[in-house]
Amino acid sequence: MQKKSYRYSICFKQSVIESIERDGLSINEARSRYGIKGGSTIQTWMKQYGKHHLLNKVIHVSTVCLVLKKVDRLINFYLFVFLFIVYFFFYAARCTD
Numbered sequence: 001m002q003k004k005s006y007r008y009s010i011c012f013k014q015s016v017i018e019s020i021e022r023d024g025l026s027i028n029e030a031r032s033r034y035g036i037k038g039g040s041t042i043q044t045w046m047k048q049y050g051k052h053h054l055l056n057k058v059i060h061v062s063t064v065c066l067v068l069k070k071v072d073r074l075i076n077f078y079l080f081v082f083l084f085i086v087y088f089f090f091y092a093a094r095c096t097d
Contacts (some may be wrong), residue, residue: 002029006036006037006038008036008041012034013049014049016030016034016036016042016045017045017046017049017051017054019033020042020054021051021054026088027042027043027056030042042087043055
């Protein structure tokens with residue numbers, strides 16, 4: 001059996017997106033309210049009409065871990081440099097006495 005294809009007018013699409021933006025509806029709430037069957041239909045419309053800020057953002061844990069590792073390396077590097085400078089000045093001060 002073939003899936004039924006639905007066509008929606010531009011005005012309808014824009015009103016759905018506007019209600020999500022104005023009323024703070026979730027995408028699933030808007031799908032239920034307007035009787036939209038497709039799971040990613042509204043997301044496609046949001047991309048089509050430049051409303052990317054309404055889309056759910058996925059933050060990958062691996063990306064966060066990579067950033068944290070880089071920050072940790074920088075902290076360790078600066079700590080090493082700081083300790084080297086402190087050691088050098090104390091050693092130099094001891095040698096001049």
